[in-house]
Amino acid sequence: MGLTSNKVLVVAVLFAVLLFVGTVWWWPRLARGNWRAVSGRIGLLLATQVAVFASVGLCVNQAFGFYASWADLFGRESGQGVVVDHNGTAGAGGGPLQVVDTQQVNVSGGSRPRIGGQIQKVTVVGRTTHIATPAYVYLPPEYFQPQYRARTFPAVTVLTGYPGTAEALIKALHYPQTANRLAKNGKMQPMILVMLRPTVAPPRDTECVDVPGGPQTETFFAKDLPDAVSAHYRVGRKPGSWGVVGDSTGGYCALKLAVHHPGAYAAGAGLSAYYKAPIDPTTGDLFRGDRVLRDSADLRWYLKNRPAPDTSLLVSSSRSGESNYQDTLHFIDLVKSNRRTRISSVILDSGGHNFNTWRREIPATLQWISGRLSDR
Template sequence: MSLTGTAFFYVLIAATALAMVATLFAWGAVRGPRPVRWLTRIVMIAICQVTAIAVVAVWINNSYGLYTDWNDLLGRDNGTQTAAMPGPPPDRAMFTRSANGLLETYVHGTHSKLSGQVLVWTPPQYDERQYRNKSFPVIMMLHGVPGSPLSWVEGMGMPGTIAKMMADGEVKPAIVVMPVIDPGGIDTDCSDTPTRKNATWLAKDVPELIHSQFRVLPEAKAWGLIGFSTGGLCSVKLAMQYPNLFATAAAMSPDPFAGDPSVLTDPTLRKQNSPLELAAKWPRVSLFLATSAKDRSSPPSNLTALQRVAIPPTLVAEPLVLATGGHSPNTWLRMLPTALHWMSNELDPAHVVVPPKKKAPAPKKEPTPKHASPSAAHH
């Protein structure tokens, strides 16, 4: 049975309930010498504790994608993933469809030379007749660290959350893309470093994949980034670094905008990737920021610090600060509808892409006869 997914999770819940019921009924039925009875009851208590802890551990793993299978958990190499098989390039990527409509692929970036998982969801309109010639805006969703694209599925209710909002008319039809933000499990706060090109992976390789496989709008006003925790920092940072690719970004409980010294140890590199410093370049982007008043990992002061240094054409909407909630999926779920509604209003809607008109070729000049002289033309 797979380590991740709901089947194993429900089996553990049933095992925990069974262990508790069995302990209640067997507690007084234990016979034998006193040491034996004590030992038996200690074992029964231990079984209840272990199964309960396992339920919590699997819930955390499903939410953050820490381990994908038993070999991953136990540190065993089963030989199925090797350096010689990095995955296909974007134009040859193969997608598999899951029961909830998500498309999944594993792709090798031609620019970053990194490989990673990408989940894609297309709205119902994508396959409808009246939209068959139209291209769609894109919302890229960036997870936290530790985490994976599945964090949006297990912890944030995707794609159901946005599908319902689209069905209710609160969000315009858009393609949702959920890429891994730290390919290979190496976190750089979505930055390019001398050894890892995580920013290039997200800003070039993933968009190249989507452009090659789906009907998407090309303009920056049709591409938005939204993330939570580290993904929130990444969303703002990437939009400010690549405003010609992403015109909007929303951050829920973002990591400190000044950068994390434990992730980017080089002060110069950390400064180059800090949104507080990137604001000096006046990127033409629109930003939405949200956090909780009680979130110690992402205090409101982090949001107001960026708000103070950002000047037009960088636009920062009035931050959303919840009165309660911690640095957790429950808090981000409360922020998500507002963030998605804001982003939908910022993004260009689905429409037919009109290719630019080609200039008419200039008329060719008549060649002068080889043996004709300028004076001969007047005779």
């Protein structure tokens, strides 16, 4: 059973409850002062506390998606990092995108792609950056319906925070289910979602920067990923066909990609985003003394000192519970001061930096970005 399995959580909770009941039941019999009774009390207390902590930890992990598997939890997850391609081909079959698995969408009728759509697990290899990373692609039901066989669809890159797991976008944030429901109810157009984490060179947090002498993460997301997906799926190829959404670190990346590359991304939504790339132990030296690169990674500096990009931005925060609230208000005012870049916002009365808050913002965000993308 996997780390995020509901069965594991149920077993852990039942074990904790049984140990608690057993401790209450056996405690009078262990009330003596000899070493066996004392050892028994210590053992029962330790076992009960470990079981309770394990149950709470599993529950929190399911809610926030910190670890995707037992190997990830114990540091044995190697994942895919940066791949250097020496023979000029990308991927085992020569293509930049390979489908490795499929799964149904957790909606009514989800076993049939024409009704529920489909989630495909893929591996993407950047032709120019040689970055390889796993991702999940949600294809809407219309993609499989005969009457739409010649139609192209807009696509949205969906990014997690750091470190994040791509699975959390499906299991915790429910992007495919939400997109399916909104399109079915006529509140957004059918769109392809490309879901992955921005950590394409794990465990390093590259903040979607083209690191000098390191991973060219920004180029991967601005060029390689859209090219690979468009070559494999029926995605609109004209400007305006792509958008990008993310939360936390992914939110910063989404805004930066839309600001730096408006020709690639017509709209970018940053949920609980920040506006300047940090430097800390997880990032290392991102800029290697390159002042231009450092300044460009500060979105406020960029919008003040560079020509305003022709793109649409959405930011979110909460009046209570989010540390980025004041920064978000200042960012909105900054963008409003130019006439070329458009800005929208979702501001909640309260909400923390967590999945529950983002689940409340995602439906409005998908509707917003749908209205700004073209399917041609």
